[in-house]
Amino acid sequence: MKSGLKLGLIGCGKMGRALIEGALRDEIVSPGDVYVSSRTASAIQLITSELGVTALESNLEVARRCDVVLLCTKPTDIPLVLLELANESDCLTNTLLVSAAAGLTIEEQEKFLPIGVRFVRCMPNTPALIGQGAAAYSLGSSATDADAELTCKILGASGSVIEVKEHLINAVTGVSGSGPAYVYTFIEAMVDGGVAEGLSRSQALELAVRTVQGAASMVAETGLHPAMLRDMVTSPGGTTIEALCTLEEHGFRAAVTGAVRAASKKAEEMGRGGKG
Secondary structure, three states: OOOOOEEEEEEOOOOHHHHHHHHHHHHOOOHHHEEOOOOHHHHHHHHEEEEEEEHHHHHHHHHHHHHEEEEOHHHHHHHHHHHHHHOOOHHHHHOOOEEOOOOOOOOHHHHHOOOOEEEEEEEEHHHHHHEEEEEEEEEEEOHHHHHHHHHHHHHHOOOOEEEOOOHHHHHHHHHHOOOOHHHHHHHHHHHHHHHHOOOOOOHHHHHHHHHHHHHHHHHHOOOOOHHHHHHHHOOOOOHHHHHHHHHHHHOOOHHHHHHHHHHHHHHHHHHHHOOO
């Protein structure tokens, strides 16, 4: 599909690159219609050589050229980037800004911009790197329904995407933004348990990874509540209920719930000026 859309990226780290790759993969844009800028020369060299996109000298040039600009810099750099763009406000007249900065509210980011600039806040996650991301977004004060549709198309090219009220974005950070790290830790622990019982590390890793993939797919494809699927595996007096009781004894459920809430709280603190 040749939409004529011009897509920009400011900050060429892994997340920004993942979103660009998704848009290219779904043919939302062609490489010749993607423009990028970054303070990191190595990142620019990598993304231009591997994806065939165009590097520009400044963030302002990216904004001038593009219909949508993804802001994927570090959260601490966002105010400077927004101020830079605001100083040449004509470059934002027809541009939608989509910010992936963790912890910074729409209000905190829009205050650096002229009134009327179309703005969206989003929270993607790292599985977007393989097209399996889970993202959420919230519309800024001047964003339109068309902007929501366009944001969905771009973020959805790297996985799934939902719209949420902005006060829930920090909760999204706790569930899906930080969530992959919880899953990696769980897989690692399963592998260690298997190795302790005599499996080789490669055998245990294969079994653990496939188990997590399969269980997640069961939830997604059957639409059944996780508790119902768990009960299907749990026979009276069997191995699974023994394992589940052990998890409960060690506070597994409370630990996971607490981790989500702690990450959400940290995102809120970052938005108030705390260090990430």
